[in-house]
């Protein structure tokens with residue numbers, strides 16, 4: 001990069017795409033990036049009103065955001081999203097692959113359709129989006145952040161398809177960190193419990209919290225602050241898979 005290009009890249013407004021930005025972790029990441037003065041492209045699948053809420057929070061902060069809909073299980077929808085975002089913004093500094101499926105199926109009942117659906121969203125979509133936005137990310141000396149899971153390496157019963165897809169995502173993260181640097185960094189974040197699954201009872205929460213060394217679950221904001229830190233304050237972090245789990249993955 002020439003000195004003039006470097007000065008321009010430091011002064012121009014940064015742009016991020018966050019998938020699954022209508023609720024929970026994705027929403028917190030999008031809002032935190034807006035606080036850091038990013039323009040945020042908000043992807044959603046079904047939760048349009050949630051994505052509109054995210055946009056509203058961002059506008060209330062004085063920021064800007066745009067909405068994009070896509071079912072990322074479909075390769076063609078990933079390509080459409082890449083086209084739409086590329087038309088809407090002139091560059092992309094940060095891609096956050098956050099959208100994910102998480103639902104238990106006992107291994108004996110696991111069929112190929114469910115397996116493939118899980119892999120399409122959790123692994124194929126991050127692959128396609130990373131590749132589709134690569135030129136943008138290269139020009140911006142950008143960053144890809146993949147939302148992984150401590151359960152990739154310490155699986156929960158009933159989640160063979162989910163854990164395997166997240167283990168694949170860790171593999172993809174490390175592979176891209178090797179292949180795309182120094183132009184583009186790629187980093188994984190592995191949450192423990194940061195947003196409770198819908199329907200989790202207080203008793204279930206307390207039982208899990210008891211196992212966590214910090215004696216409590218984390219929050220979506222814990223993830224969002226780390227995304228901001230990796231992007232803006234930690235330019236030498238590349239290829240790391242960073243647990244945010246209150247120490248849960250350290251114990252057996």
Ligand SMILES: NC(=O)c1ccc[n+]([C@@H]2O[C@H](COP(=O)([O-])OP(=O)(O)OC[C@H]3O[C@@H](n4cnc5c(N)ncnc54)[C@H](OP(=O)(O)O)[C@@H]3O)[C@@H](O)[C@H]2O)c1
Pocket residue numbers: 019020021022023024025026043044045046047048050070071072073097098099100101102121147148149150190191192193194195196197
């Ligand atoms: N929550 C935790 O404590 C925890 C723990 C470990 C790892 N993680 C990881 O952290 C990330 C965020 O967690 P979360 O709990 O906030 O996630 P989540 O609520 O389970 O899902 C995030 C988003 O994925 C989107 N999504 C679902 N199906 C989709 C499809 N077919 N196409 C496109 N998008 C689709 C949904 O968008 P719509 O709502 O718009 O349909 C949803 O908002 C995930 O990657 C998750 O695996 C979370």
